[in-house]
Amino acid sequence: MRDILICLDGSAISKQAIPYALAIAHAFKAKITLLHVLEFSDNNIKTPVDPFLWALQKQEIEIYLDDIMSNFPANTNIVTSHIVEGKAAEEISHWIKKHPVDLVVLCSHGANGYSQWPLASNSQKLLFGSKVSTLLVPAKEHQQYQKHQEQPLHCKKILVPLDGSVWAESVLPVALSIAKDQQAEILLAHVVPESGLTHIMPFNNDEIALENSIQRHNEQVAANYLEQVRKQLSLLSTLNISSMLIPKHGVCDELLQVVAQDDIDMVIMNAHGRSARAGRYHGNIAMDFLANSKVPVLLVRGITPQDDLLRPSNIDQPELEGRYPQRAY
Numbered sequence: 001m002r003d004i005l006i007c008l009d010g011s012a013i014s015k016q017a018i019p020y021a022l023a024i025a026h027a028f029k030a031k032i033t034l035l036h037v038l039e040f041s042d043n044n045i046k047t048p049v050d051p052f053l054w055a056l057q058k059q060e061i062e063i064y065l066d067d068i069m070s071n072f073p074a075n076t077n078i079v080t081s082h083i084v085e086g087k088a089a090e091e092i093s094h095w096i097k098k099h100p101v102d103l104v105v106l107c108s109h110g111a112n113g114y115s116q117w118p119l120a121s122n123s124q125k126l127l128f129g130s131k132v133s134t135l136l137v138p139a140k141e142h143q144q145y146q147k148h149q150e151q152p153l154h155c156k157k158i159l160v161p162l163d164g165s166v167w168a169e170s171v172l173p174v175a176l177s178i179a180k181d182q183q184a185e186i187l188l189a190h191v192v193p194e195s196g197l198t199h200i201m202p203f204n205n206d207e208i209a210l211e212n213s214i215q216r217h218n219e220q221v222a223a224n225y226l227e228q229v230r231k232q233l234s235l236l237s238t239l240n241i242s243s244m245l246i247p248k249h250g251v252c253d254e255l256l257q258v259v260a261q262d263d264i265d266m267v268i269m270n271a272h273g274r275s276a277r278a279g280r281y282h283g284n285i286a287m288d289f290l291a292n293s294k295v296p297v298l299l300v301r302g303i304t305p306q307d308d309l310l311r312p313s314n315i316d317q318p319e320l321e322g323r324y325p326q327r328a329y
Contacts, residue, residue: 001028001102001133001174007092007126008036010064011111017137018068019153020266020296021105024135025077027181030102034068034081035095036061037088058083089125101132103298109139118291127290130301137296155184155265161255161289162190163273164225171300172229175268176237178298184265185240188229189258190222191251219247252288264295271301 006021008014025032038058040049065081072079084091096104109120119127127134160175162168179186195214197203203211226243233241244262246254259267271286290297 001030003100004030004103005033005035005101007106008034009110010061013139014107014110016139017105017107020135020137023153027178029077031078034065036083037091038083038085039088088122092126096132103133103135105135107137107139133300135298136290138294155182157185157187157264159187159189159264159267161269162188165273167270167272171268171270174300179239188226188243190226191246191254192218192222251285255289256292259295266296268298271299
């Protein structure tokens, strides 16, 4: 990840994403771009804009961005800021297409304030219509954010959901790099799938025995898989790496429960898993989890899965730790 784009709308809420962006930029020595879209009000889109007021708004945003940049740590890599005009989601998408962006960072809510809806409209548009990796930071109440800002960001535990697919495993180099930089623990989690037996009437004894047998098989295979991944990662790092097998069926709900109960600070997951389909930017489980998570989620897209990704000889390749190979959509 060499180029990180932070989307800011001029509000204090949107600035909540900055500490997490800085942490990732530090881990990858990435360049940071601050982007603000100066947009027309939907109610006044057909009304001529007062040039004086428009220039005044632009000047206010320039001061806002300059103030943010002046507070960045001295060791931050190259930082630039840009102001574009138009509609927020459309202009940000256009920027991503025209510039080398590896990661988009945004807050779940912005200038309109925190609401009962999990995502603001612009955040939702960017998440559902973008091909690049995205870090979504859930907006917090102002008091919680102020308390958090008193100390430098430190992620103590990072959750990495795995479903056994090479898509899911492809985020492990990213997770390792961030965890090493933050000295964070990595928790690998796998939710055991349902047996998949079709039934209309209640199961008889033979069918119950078959279902239980399949469930035990799935749990054993998953446990062996998680332990294998954990051991391979432990060969590459001295970090505390643990695993969790979840013998239940609601993947999103179970992972959200893990986040709440295990004091997870960040989740790193691929936009696709075992059921990945060509032409889709994300899977349903990833989007469901992203919209309901109470902690920041790094949704990784565009990494080409490789069967030998976990081999020690490949983990340290610059290609995996830098700009990732793009998936052909």
